[in-house]
Amino acid sequence: MQIFGVDIGGSGIKGAPVDLDRGDLADDRFKVLTPQPSSPDEVAESVKEVVHHFAWQGPVGITFPGVVTDGATVRTAANVDKSWIDVDARALLSDRIGGLPVTVVNDADAAGVAEMHFGAGQGRGGTVFVLTFGTGIGSALFIDGRLVPNTELGHLELHGHDAEKHASTKVKEDHDLSWEHWAKRVQRYLAHVEMLFSPELFIIGGGVSRKARKFLPLIKGLKAELVPAQLQNNAGIVGAAMQAAKSAE
Ligand code: BGC
Numbered sequence: 001m002q003i004f005g006v007d008i009g010g011s012g013i014k015g016a017p018v019d020l021d022r023g024d025l026a027d028d029r030f031k032v033l034t035p036q037p038s039s040p041d042e043v044a045e046s047v048k049e050v051v052h053h054f055a056w057q058g059p060v061g062i063t064f065p066g067v068v069t070d071g072a073t074v075r076t077a078a079n080v081d082k083s084w085i086d087v088d089a090r091a092l093l094s095d096r097i098g099g100l101p102v103t104v105v106n107d108a109d110a111a112g113v114a115e116m117h118f119g120a121g122q123g124r125g126g127t128v129f130v131l132t133f134g135t136g137i138g139s140a141l142f143i144d145g146r147l148v149p150n151t152e153l154g155h156l157e158l159h160g161h162d163a164e165k166h167a168s169t170k171v172k173e174d175h176d177l178s179w180e181h182w183a184k185r186v187q188r189y190l191a192h193v194e195m196l197f198s199p200e201l202f203i204i205g206g207g208v209s210r211k212a213r214k215f216l217p218l219i220k221g222l223k224a225e226l227v228p229a230q231l232q233n234n235a236g237i238v239g240a241a242m243q244a245a246k247s248a249e
Helices: 040-053 089-096 107-118 169-174 179-197 207-218 232-248
Strands: 002-008 012-019 030-033 060-064 102-106 127-133 137-143 146-148 201-205 225-228
Touching: 002 040, 002 107, 002 232, 012 040, 012 232, 030 040, 040 089, 060 089, 060 107, 060 232, 089 102, 102 107, 102 232, 107 127, 107 137, 107 146, 107 201, 107 232, 127 179, 127 207, 137 179, 169 179, 169 207, 179 201, 179 207, 201 207, 207 225, 207 232
Parallel strands: 002 060, 060 102, 127 201, 201 225
Antiparallel strands: 002 012, 012 030, 127 137, 137 146
16 A cells, blocks of 8 residues: 655655555655645645645645644744744645645654664664654654654753754764764663663664764663664654544544
């Protein structure tokens, strides 16, 4: 079965039909730049462009980089335009793409669901975190394979700061931090999450997971196992489609 997945990110909006049996894209993905300002109306136009590129007809799963309740309503918007808060994104986006059924899900939760099913978390029980490092830090918590949605651990306080303002990939780039310096910050962040939840496994996702070899070996002292995500950049698209398939059942 195929379902369309769209990933709304801080820099790009990308989508493709997803083959849910293989957990992979069924076609090359299509990407447009995230409009600035990233207001609901502008972003909805970009989502429309991506969906129409494939002349897609059928259910669509869409990630959003903030808290999303009931597959529909946006509650926070740390790294996108604040006018998203309290918008019924499901209604807005569905309306814009000709009434196709839409499910909206937090971006890290979507990536996590895909990673647990098709990637590094396959068959893993206990307490598992999938953390995505990018513009912000996203978190997805799984207890015996079941998602606890909207955990938002990127906003834990670390040294008096919002953790994602200290250890995201964007911070590394903006301040030109070395891998060693940034890995120390990530290590402190992971140690903090470990102190609170004692997970068995951390799966590190987001675009930077492609470069896992440069920083994961520098992270020491954790009791939990630490592994890179396997689906990397497509995890959000795949997970969004998986969640849409669940809603369509
Ligand atoms: C948002 C999360 C999101 C993460 C990654 C954070 O700023 O609050 O909802 O998952 O960024 O995009």
